[in-house]
Amino acid sequence: MKCMCLQAMTIVYGRxxxxxxxxxxxxxxxQMLDRTVDRTERDRLVQFLSKLILHKRNVSEILEWNGIRILVDLMTLAHLHTTRAMVPAQSNVIEGAARTDAGDREWYYNIEQQGKVERKGPVSFQQLKELYKSGEINNKTKCWANSMEGWRCVGAVPQLRWTLAARGPAVLDESALAATVLDLLVTAAQYYPSRDEEDAVIRPLPKVKRLLTEPACLAHVVQLLLTFDPVLVEKVATLLYEVMQDNPEISKLYLTGVFYFMLLxxxxxxxxxxxxxRLTHMKQAFRADQTSSDIMQRSILGQLLPEAMVCYLENHGADKFAQIFLGEWDTPEAIWNSEMRRMLIMKVSAHIGEFTPRLRANIAARYPYLAIPAVCYPQLQHELFCNMFYLRHLCDTQKFPDWPIPEPVQLLKDVLEAWRREVEKKPPSMTASEAYAxxxxxxxRDEAAVRKAYYRLAQQYHPDKNPEGRDRFEAVNQAYEFLCSRNVWTGDGPNANNIVLILRTQTILFNRYSDVLAPYKYAGYPQLLSTARLEAGAEQLFAERDSAGLLPAACQLAHATALSRCVAVLGAATAPGEVAAAVCAxxxxxxxxxxxxxxxxxxxIVYSDWIMNSCTYRYLKVVQVSPSSGTSFCHTDSVHTFFI
Structure with missing residues (x-):
């Protein structure tokens, strides 16, 4: 009768x-929701609360009486839903090595015998069910599992309360219950925006968002992503987006593992x-790889996605990023496909795989964050990314003619910086073998072995436990950080193919955007001449090579930056000693x-018309106007030889 009345009230108040x-x-x-042990009553109360929050003034009452914690505890039951429909592509998810029953042993309990309390465990969740069924433990038995603040009675632990002690049939399955709670929380969060009518940030943070940001609540909300239920994942992402806007705790969000779970x-x-x-990836206070580009250092996604994808998210927004992430793309701005996404899923799955079985054994477990090694994509092994372009594709003028370059000046600066880094590239301070040692x-060794070794040694030599082990602890951390970084992939010196792409990119820029770049002094001549001299001095200059030579690209760039510009300024008044005249000579x-x-x-012969009309004509004109003898500007012998 109580449940029927609640159902009627839900319908009436909703309308x-x-x-x-x-x-x-x-x-x-x-308070009724907090005390009940009846599944039907629980679900009817949650449904009624989902209608009560339609009126904003009811939300404050829910917040005041600890309703957020109660609802979040109910949400975590979604991890126990075993009959959920599987997403068609979900077979790609890998959860690491299979765990035995011993690996799922998360629970401890106390038994009082002859006036003494004896601790038992660890036991698995299934064993705990059997103990409850046999009567060895009951609702008042104290138990504990990892992530619990202290020992609590079986009837007071949400997971045990609703699986062991509860009675009656449920109206909602665990996933539907979690979805109802998430809708309730999203509505409550939207009632309290983080900015006022004048777009000023509101401080202190609204209470509902402050409560959801507390580590205990936030971790459980985030970990619902591991259900892989499309409805729950979408609602969790929406709730987190609402809660994290202008949230001062946003910089620590990565510790929950949310970025791993979402990309999984x-x-x-x-x-x-x-x-x-898009809202959060550049605002995390993590320790970045200092050898990577600026955006990769600032983005928590730098270890997971190619730089092009991170730039695409930042430059083109969430809608375009979602479109690229789901598709097959091979353009100057994005190289991404289903195979690369599958590799990302496999790497992240292997990294967190040991946590998901734990979560099913103890739904209140909290993910222990550990940085993931940078994901290496074989499809990008020979690609050079700069600014916002893959230079190989940008230089492919047959396949991608006139690909738009929004900021040619910035691209030129970035290309010159990439050139400098490539030329000055040195071997890393540590080798992979030294890091493994x-x-x-x-x-x-594989990433799982590296991760386990790091966990073991970090615990053994942590200064809090071993004051004399600080040096060893720092060495272990340095080795793990190196193996996680991209330094472990880099070669020992400059890459000739990369330098060719850099030179060709500059040529394209000066050919297409000479008017835009004209006001700026070109800063690459020292490296250009150095590259040309080294290549010209090579013994096998004209030998067949697997890759394109540097000299043609260097000379082409010299023409684009120097000759075409100098020819344009030649005239009757040009003096023999001027730079333009010397360059043309x-x-x-x-x-x-x-x-x-x-x-x-x-x-x-192919370019004869251009040479004759633009270069030789002006050159001869200067010769006629400024005749001289001896070691002078007039090098008619060179011109004559050229014409012959």
């Missing part, structure tokens, strides 16, 4: 809450997740020498 106004006994409903999701309803990532491992000599080779002559 006429504006006419009825605030519900005077919201406090009593929350295999569904296609990614827009709420993308919006959350510091962790007590021999030979190259030297280039004419180059043409003359190159004309002695058949292949070069064929190219010169």
């Amino acid at each position: 006429y809450y504006e006419d009825i106004g605030p519900f005077a006994d919201t406090k009593c409903i929350v 999701y295999t569904g296609s309803n990614l827009l709420p997740i993308a919006r959350f990532l 510091a962790l007590g491992l021999t030979g190259q 030297h280039c004419a000599r180059c043409f003359a020498v190159a004309a002695q080779f058949p292949a070069c002559r064929e190219l010169q």
